[in-house]
Amino acid sequence: MSSYPHAVPTRRHELTACLAADAQYDIAIVGGGATGLGVALDAAARGFKVVLVESHDFAKGTSSRATKLVHGGVRYLSQGNIGLVREALHERSTLLENAPHLAQPLAFVVPAYRWWELPLYATGLKLYDVLAGKARLGRTEILNSAETLALLPASKSQDLMGGVKYWDGQFNDARLALALARSAAAQGALLLNYICATDLFYDDAKVAGLVCQDTLTGQPYRIRSRCVVNATGVWVDELRQKDGAANRSDGRRPVRPMVAPSQGVHIVVDREFLGGDSALMVPKTSDGRVLFAVPWLGKVILGTTDTPRHDLAREPLAFREEVDFILNESALYLKRPPLRADVKSIWVGLRPLVKPQDDEGENTKGLSREHTVLVSRSSLVTVTGGKWTTYRAMAEDVLHTCMQEALLAKKPGGVTLHLKLVGAGPVGMKAVSICHAPGAHSYGDEQALLAGLPGAETELCPGFTEAMIRFAARYEYAIKVEDVLARRSRLLFLDARLASSLAQSVGEILQQETGLDPEIAAFSALARQYFTWPE
Ligand SMILES: Cc1cc2nc3c(=O)[nH]c(=O)nc-3n(C[C@H](O)[C@H](O)[C@H](O)COP(=O)(O)OP(=O)(O)OC[C@H]3O[C@@H](n4cnc5c(N)ncnc54)[C@H](O)[C@@H]3O)c2cc1C
Numbered sequence: 279m280s281s282y283p284h285a286v287p288t289r290r291h292e293l294t295a296c297l298a299a300d301a302q303y304d305i306a307i308v309g310g311g312a313t314g315l316g317v318a319l320d321a322a323a324r325g326f327k328v329v330l331v332e333s334h335d336f337a338k339g340t341s342s343r344a345t346k347l348v349h350g351g352v353r354y355l356s357q358g359n360i361g362l363v364r365e366a367l368h369e370r371s372t373l374l375e376n377a378p379h380l381a382q383p384l385a386f387v388v389p390a391y392r393w394w395e396l397p398l399y400a401t402g403l404k405l406y407d408v409l410a411g412k413a414r415l416g417r418t419e420i421l422n423s424a425e426t427l428a429l430l431p432a433s434k435s436q437d438l439m440g441g442v443k444y445w446d447g448q449f450n451d452a453r454l455a456l457a458l459a460r461s462a463a464a465q466g467a468l469l470l471n472y473i474c475a476t477d478l479f480y481d482d483a484k485v486a487g488l489v490c491q492d493t494l495t496g497q498p499y500r501i502r503s504r505c506v507v508n509a510t511g512v513w514v515d516e517l518r519q520k521d522g523a524a525n526r527s528d529g530r531r532p533v534r535p536m537v538a539p540s541q542g543v544h545i546v547v548d549r550e551f552l553g554g555d556s557a558l559m560v561p562k563t564s565d566g567r568v569l570f571a572v573p574w575l576g577k578v579i580l581g582t583t584d585t586p587r588h589d590l591a592r593e594p595l596a597f598r599e600e601v602d603f604i605l606n607e608s609a610l611y612l613k614r615p616p617l618r619a620d621v622k623s624i625w626v627g628l629r630p631l632v633k634p635q636d637d638e639g640e641n642t643k644g645l646s647r648e649h650t651v652l653v654s655r656s657s658l659v660t661v662t663g664g665k666w667t668t669y670r671a672m673a674e675d676v677l678h679t680c681m682q683e684a685l686l687a688k689k690p691g692g693v694t695l696h697l698k699l700v701g702a703g704p705v706g707m708k709a710v711s712i713c714h715a716p717g718a719h720s721y722g723d724e725q726a727l728l729a730g731l732p733g734a735e736t737e738l739c740p741g742f743t744e745a746m747i748r749f750a751a752r753y754e755y756a757i758k759v760e761d762v763l764a765r766r767s768r769l770l771f772l773d774a775r776l777a778s779s780l781a782q783s784v785g786e787i788l789q790q791e792t793g794l795d796p797e798i799a800a801f802s803a804l805a806r807q808y809f810t811w812p813e
Contacts, residue, residue, distance in 0.1 A: 285700070285727060285753040286463045290792065293470050294492065297499050303329045304686055306488050306503035308475040308517060311341035312451075312666045313649075314509030315458035315469075316673035316694075322465035323693040324677070326686065329501055330459075330467060331490055333474035334592065335761045337455035339511045341666065342765050343627025345544065345582055346574050346712075348373050348381050348447030348667050352406055353561070353568050362648055364409050369668045370447050371413040377457055377699040378709045379722030381449035383415040384572075385556040387429050389441045389611060396420060396440055399561060403444040415445035431553035432613050443556070448572060448712050451666060452765035453720060456754050457699040458669075464700065471755050473499070478506065478521055478658065485521070485658050494757070494794065505685035507676060508660040512539045512590055512630040521658045536650065537662055538633040539590060543600040544581035546623040546772060547616040551608075552578045555713045563607045571608065576715030576741075577622065577772050580604050587628065593804065594626040598812045623774040623808045632663040651679045659685070670694055700724070716768060717741035721749075733787070738780050742767050747784055751791035759785045759801040774808035781805070 305321050307314045310332025318330040332338070350367035351359075373381045388403070390396045403418040419442070426441035427433065459469050477489040479500065487502040508517045515535040522533030551571075552558060558571040572579045583600040601624060609615030632650045649664030649672045659680055664672045673694070680686040701722030710719035718725050728734065731752075733744025750756035750766040759781050764770040769777040778801075785798035 285724065286460065288463070288753055288755040290757065290794065293468065294497070296468050297329070297470060297473070297490075297501070301327070301329075301502070303327050303501065303503040305329075305505045305507060305680065306331070306501050307507045307509055308488065309339075309509035309511060309513075310336040310455070310459065310469065310471060311339045311509070311511050312337075312455060312458075312669040313511065313661055313664070313672055314507070315455055315462065316669035317507055317509060317661070317676050318467045318469060319458050319462040319465065319697070320670070320673040320677055320691075320694050321686075322462045322467035323697060324689040324691075326689070328462065328467035329503065330462070330469045331473040331475055331488070331501070332469075332471045333493060335471045335758070335765060336459050336469075336755060337452040337765055338592070339513075340627045340630065341455050341511075342452035342771075343542070343544070343625055344451045344666050345542075345570055346448050346451055346572060346579060347570070348449050350406060350410065350446070350667075351665070352403070352444075352446075352559070355402055355406060355409075359648075360409065363406070365671055366665070366667050367410045367413045369671050370415075372670060372695060373449070373667065374415075374447050376694075376697060377449075377454060377702055378707070379701050379703065379720065380454045380457060380699070380712075381447055382709060382712050383445055384448040384713070385416070385429065385443055386446055386559045387421070387426060387441045387443050387556050388559050388561060389426055389430065389433055390439045391437050393439060396442065399442045402561075403442050406444060415447070418442065418444045429554055429556040430558055432551055433558060433611055434613055448557070448574065449666075450575070450712060450720065450768065452768065454666075454699075456766070457701055459755065460700040460753065461697070469755070471761075472757065475517065478517070478524065478656075480524065480656060483525060483656055485656050505680050506658055507680070508658055509662070509676075511662060512537050512628045514630070514660050514662045517658070518654070518660055521654050521656055525654075525656050536633055536652070536660070538631050539587045540629040540631050541585045541587045541594055541600075541626055542582035542629060543585075543596040543604065543624065543626050544579050545601060545604055545616075545621050546577050546579055546625075547620050548622070549573060549576060549578055551612055551614060551616050551620070555711065558611060560607065560611060565603075569604070569607050571612070573713040575712065575768055575772055580608050580616070584629075590628065593807060594628060595807070596624050596626050596812045601812060618811055621809075621811075623771055624812070625771055625808060630662045649675070651675055653679060653683055657683060657685055659683075715741050718743075727753075738783055739769075739776060742769065742780075744787055747787045748791055751788055756788065757792055757794055758797045759788060760797070760804060762788060763801065763805075770805060770808055774805045778802055778805035778809070
């Protein structure tokens with residue numbers, strides 16, 4: 279039996295009516311990415327009265343743009359950050375257990391072309407195994423060249439000396455975010471996308487709630503809450519500045535930014551460029567980064583980069599050098615190197631790296647991947663940094679801080695450790711590999727609910743049905759074409775031209791369901807950005 283036998287409807291007018299009601303919440307969360315949604319689920323599961331507002335769509339920010347790895351972070355080992363690796367390895371197991379339809383183990387192979395690489399990589403990766411302890415997913419193995427080619431059939435065979443195979447996880451990030459949102463709603467939380475927190479309000483110089491605006495209608499709302507959590511990723515400093523300005527009557531210095539954004543680019547090509555169901559990992563590229571080729575939803579993701587940025591665009595553009603770098607590095611390892619014309623989609627995410635004091639954020643590769651929780655003088659709680667894999671541990675940390683600060687009543691933690699997410703199904707339910715093309719199987723144990731909707735047999739393209747659009751509108755908060763094609767289905771990320779060609783049909787079905795403007799033209803312009811080579 280599923281933990282959530284009945285999907286909670288997500289009709290917009292009902293959600294906004296709840297928001298308009300003059301309620302007092304225990305905790306109001308700003309930001310519907312991995313971090314905010316994790317906090318919402320944990321708080322709701324502990325029995326708090328929870329509201330979460332997201333200015334765009336759930337996971338529209340960084341949380342839909344990850345490399346899709348549920349990992350301990352092999353490369354943090356070389357930085358000696360053992361604690362971070364150990365915590366992430368523990369969280370990796372928890373996530374794979376609680377959402378097996380969306381997060382699964384994956385074999386990675388590090389190919390070796392120089393004699394000293396095999397012992398070097400094997401030593402590091404064996405240590406990774408040891409750190410995992412009981413959370414280990416499989417044994418690290420040294421492979422000869424034939425075994426390496428069996429797992430990576432499209433990699434270069436010339437001078438190949440062998441490889442090292444190790445285990446980590448992969449996931450569908452945006453669908454996991456939706457599963458978190460829906461699981462939190464099933465526990466009684468109120469969550470709304472397209473509601474922007476524009477300001478805070480105060481009682482006796484302490485944060486007492488949020489001023490918000492519906493970005494679809496312009497309707498304002500005031501949300502009263504005992505505790506406010508700022509989980510807005512790379513955008514946390516906007517709300518922190520407002521909080522600082524509102525409480526700066528004593529001439530204190532302005533709030534210093536805590537985030538140094540760093541851009542990561544991915545490109546997507548067809549499965550044949552990698553072959554097999556294993557990922558390829560290059561621990562050290564020509565400029566000292568890590569490069570992955572990951573089989574994902576029937577395609578291959580290549581990336582990523584680490585480029586400091588000073589702006590915080592919602593849809594950042596890749597730099598020409600970044601895509602050239604990914605293609606050139608891939609060409610060193612793949613038998614048939616992908617060319618420009620082979621690229622199906624280019625997408626960019628901003629890492630919310632936490633900035634040390636007195637650092638202007640130019641060297642982001644060295645900055646902390648750990649998360650930070652800060653409480654301001656007015657009791658605004660801000661959380662940022664970390665990674666997708668550790669969202670659950672971050673949420674526990676946030677709630678612990680809120681309780682320590684007496685913003686929330688004390689309640690025991692650990693409630694999400696064994697909490698199955700929506701769609702997870704019973705233990706032992708067979709999940710289809712995330713390497714394979716998406717389809718009804720991505721819905722886990724909600725496939726029967728999906729199959730009962732109109733258009734279950736009508737495919738708009740292989741693996742994507744009319745019923746999926748209706749499901750997105752009725753149960754997954756979808757309003758715009760982009761919500762469906764970028765984050766409920768992942769077509770924008772997998773093949774931007776194909777996604778663009780479906781915009782009109784998706785928009786018509788969506789509008790029938792919601793009665794709202796699905797913004798078809800805006801999606802077509804966005805899709806163009808994903809398939810246009812950067813100048
Ligand atoms: C290129 C790249 C690759 C990565 N790969 C991995 C990986 O493979 N594995 C892994 O574990 N981690 C990975 N990460 C890290 C991970 O993706 C992030 O740590 C995580 O997604 C951050 O989530 P968040 O919720 O803090 O931020 P976000 O997902 O950005 O969420 C913040 C949200 O706040 C909203 N918001 C902003 N302002 C307001 C406002 N005023 N009112 C309401 N809402 C607002 C935004 O719209 C946004 O949706 C990667 C990151 C990048 C950039």
